[in-house]
Amino acid sequence: MATASDTPVLDTIAAMTVDSIERCGLPPNALVLTRIAALAASDAPPISYAAHIGPALDSGVTADQLQDVLVAIAPIVGTPRVMAAAANISKALGIAIVVADAEIIVQG
Structure with a gap:
């Protein structure tokens, strides 16, 4: 039987992510x-x-590399998806900044 949790969906996603990372041979930035x-x-x-911002920064991913990925996939996924991704990444960064500011205020 599964262990009871207040965040079963988040716990499942975290477990899947850990399993994926352990089984993947790519370097962290890739x-x-x-x-x-x-x-x-x-x-x-x-x-x-937003869930990938911390790992991206920790692995040394640069804004140029992120842009290069969007350029590389544009011919495959199309302009609308790439433009939506760029906007969603910007929104996620805004979320991350707000969260970081809130943590500084709480700790300060």
């Missing part, structure tokens, strides 16, 4: 860039990108 490409291809909402 892994996160691949995931961002998949998010763009699936027309993911900003919150999905």
